[in-house]
Amino acid sequence: MSIQKVWGSVRxxxxxxxxxxxxxxRYCYFKLRQRELAEDITQETFLRCFSQGGxxxxxxxxxxxxxxxxNLCIDEYRKKKALLLxxxxxxxxxxxxERMLSGVALKIALSELEEEERELLLLRYVNxxxxxxxxxxxxxxxxxxxxxxxxxxxxxxxALED
Amino acid sequence: MRIGxxxxxxxxxxxxxxxxxxxxxxxxxxxKAQIGYREFMFYQIAYMPKRVWLxxxxxxxxxxxxxxxxxxxxxxxxxxxxxxxxxxxxxxxxRSAAYGMEELEMAARFSLRSIVLARLGxxxxxxxxxxxxxxxxxNRDNAYTLLxxxxxxTVPYLATTFFGLAVSRKVHxxxxxxxxxxxxxxxxxxxxxAGRTIEIAYQSAYFGWWLAAxxxxxLGLASEYHKIIRQTEELAWNL
Numbered sequence: 188m189s190i191q192k193v194w195g196s197v198r199x200x201x202x203x204x205x206x207x208x209x210x211x212x213r214y215c216y217f218k219l220r221q222r223e224l225a226e227d228i229t230q231e232t233f234l235r236c237f238s239q240g241g242x243x244x245x246x247x248x249x250x251x252x253x254x255x256x257x258n259l260c261i262d263e264y265r266k267k268k269a270l271l272l273x274x275x276x277x278x279x280x281x282x283x284x285e286r287m288l289s290g291v292a293l294k295i296a297l298s299e300l301e302e303e304e305r306e307l308l309l310l311r312y313v314n315x316x317x318x319x320x321x322x323x324x325x326x327x328x329x330x331x332x333x334x335x336x337x338x339x340x341x342x343x344x345x346a347l348e349d
Numbered sequence: 350m351r352i353g354x355x356x357x358x359x360x361x362x363x364x365x366x367x368x369x370x371x372x373x374x375x376x377x378x379x380x381k382a383q384i385g386y387r388e389f390m391f392y393q394i395a396y397m398p399k400r401v402w403l404x405x406x407x408x409x410x411x412x413x414x415x416x417x418x419x420x421x422x423x424x425x426x427x428x429x430x431x432x433x434x435x436x437x438x439x440x441x442x443x444r445s446a447a448y449g450m451e452e453l454e455m456a457a458r459f460s461l462r463s464i465v466l467a468r469l470g471x472x473x474x475x476x477x478x479x480x481x482x483x484x485x486x487x488n489r490d491n492a493y494t495l496l497x498x499x500x501x502x503t504v505p506y507l508a509t510t511f512f513g514l515a516v517s518r519k520v521h522x523x524x525x526x527x528x529x530x531x532x533x534x535x536x537x538x539x540x541x542x543a544g545r546t547i548e549i550a551y552q553s554a555y556f557g558w559w560l561a562a563x564x565x566x567x568l569g570l571a572s573e574y575h576k577i578i579r580q581t582e583e584l585a586w587n588l
Contacts, residue, residue, distance in 0.1 A: 204379070208372055216366035226369050237380060293356075294363045312357050313364045340352060 208233070210314040211256050217309055218260035228263065232256040249316060250323045257324065296346035304339035311336060386467075393467045401437045401472065408434045409479040416487035424551060425544020427487060428502050429537045432509035434479075436533040438472050439513025442577070443525040446517070462578055469574070476506070493551075500559050501551065507566035509536045514573040518580060 211232055216225035232255045236248070297305055310316045316324075322332050352360075412427045442465055480502060488498045513529040520528055543550070550558075 204376055205372065208376060209369070212369050212372075213364060213366045217364060222367050222370070225366065226371060229369070230371070230375050233375075233379060293359045297363055308360060309364050312352055313361050 207252065211252055214253065214309065214314060215256055215260055217306065218257075219263055224263065228256060228259045231259055235259075250320045253310070253316065253320070253324050292347060293343075296343055299346045300339060300342055304335070304342065307332075307335055307339055308343070389463070390467045390471050393464065394471055397441065397468055397471070401441060402475075405434055405437050405472070405476060405479070409476075409483060412483055413486055416483060424487065424493070424498070424501050425540060427483070428505045429540040429544065431502055431506040432533040432536040432540075434476055435506045435509035435513065436529060438469060438476070438510050439517055439529040439532075440526050441468055441472060442514060443517035443529065446521045447523045447526050449522075465577065466574075480506070497553070497556060497559075500556070500563050504559060504562050504566060505536050505540050507563065507570055509533050511566050511569045511573060512536070514570070514577065518573065518577055 208229060212225055212229040215228045215232075216222065219225050219228065232252060235255050236251050297308075300308075307321070310321055310324075311318075318329060318332060322329055325332070327335075408430050412430045415427050415430075445465075480499070484495060484499045484502060487502070488495055493501070509532055512532045516528045516532065517525040
C-alpha cells in the first residue's frame with residue numbers, strides 16, 4: 188500500500204496536484220452538472236483548503252478536499268433551489284446530462300441507481316478515494332460503507348443484465 | 350462482489366466530465382505553502398534509512414554500557430567506537446553519489462544540497478545528544494573532567510567525519526563508501542591499539558595536544574561542509 192493511501196493525502200507536486208484537481212472537478216461536475224460552476228467550486232475548494240490549513244507543506248488532505256467540495260456543492264444546490272423559488276431561470280450546461288448518461292448501457296444502468304450510490308461508485312472506483320477517507324467524509328463505519336458499495340454494485344449488475 | 354478492471358474503465362468513461370477550462374492557469378497561481386527549515390529537517394528524518402538510526406543507537410548503547418559498568422581505563426575503547434558512529438554521517442553524505450542519483454536530486458524541488466545539509470544536521474544533533482549523555486555517564490567516577498571526557502570521545506568522531514567527508518567529496522560512487530569504512534576502521538583501530546599501548550596520551554599533561562587535534566578537526570570539518578555546499582552549487586549550475 189502506498190504512503191499516499193496510508194495517509195489519505197496527496198503530494199503537492201505538479202502532476203499529483205493536477206490529478207487531484209481533475210478528480211475534485213469530476214466530483215463537482217457530477218454533483219452540479221455545470222462545467223463552469225463545477226470548475227469554480229473546484230478552485231474554491233483548493234483555495235479554502237490552502238487558507239484553512241487543509242494542506243501541510245504542499246500536501247493536500249484528501250478528506251478535507253472532498254468534504255469542502257461536497258459542502259460547497261450542497262450550498263450551490265440550496266442557492267439553486269432559492270433561485271427557482273424566486274422564479275429565476277437557472278442556465279444549465281446544455282447537453283450535460285446527455286454527455287454524462289448517453290450511449291452505453293452502463294450509463295443507462297447508472298442512471299437507475301440512486302444519487303448516493305452513483306456518488307459512492309464515483310468516489311470509490313473512479314476517483315479511487317481510500318475506504319477510510321470515504322468513511323470519514325460520509326461519517327459512516329467501514330462495514331456500512333462495504334454494505335452500501337455491495338448494494339450499489341449488485342444493483343448496477345442487475346440493471347446491466349436487464 | 351468485486352469490480353473488474355474493464356468495468357472500472359467503463360465507469361471512468363461514464364463519469365467523464367468535460368475538460369476544465371482554467372486548470373493550468375489556476376494551478377500556476379495556486380499559492381504554495383512555504384515549508385519551514387525546522388519542518389523540512391523533521392521531514393528528512395522519515396527519509397533517512399532506519400539502519401542509520403539503529404547503527405548509531407547501537408554504537409552509543411554499547412558505549413553507554415561500557416561507560417556505566419567498566420573502569421576509567423575504558424575511555425580508549427569507547428573512543429574507538431566513535432568512528433563507526435561517524436561512519437553513518439559520511440555514508441549518508443555519499444549515498445546519492447553511490448547510487449548515481451546525485452544529478453537528478455540536484456535538479457529536484459528540494460535540492461540535494463539542502464537535503465544533505467538537513468540530514469547531516471539532524472544526524473549531527475542526534476549524535477551530539479548521545480555524546481553528551483555518554484560523556485555524563487562516562488564521567489561518573491570523576492576520572493577525568495567533563496571537558497576531558499568530551500574531547501577524548503569527540504576527537505575520533507571528528508577525525509572520521511572529516512576524512513570521510515573529504516573522501517566522499519572527491520571520490521564518487523560506491524568506492525567512496527568503502528573508503529569511508531576503511532577510514533572508520535583505521536581510526537577505530539588506531540584508538541584501540543594506541544589507546545592501550547600509549548595510555549600516557551590520556552594524561553592531563555598531553556591534554557593540550559588533544560585540544561589542538563579537536564580544534565584542527567573541527568575547523569577541517571567546517572571547511573569540508575563549506576566545500577560540499579560549494580561543490581553541489583557548482584554542479585547544479587552545470588546541469
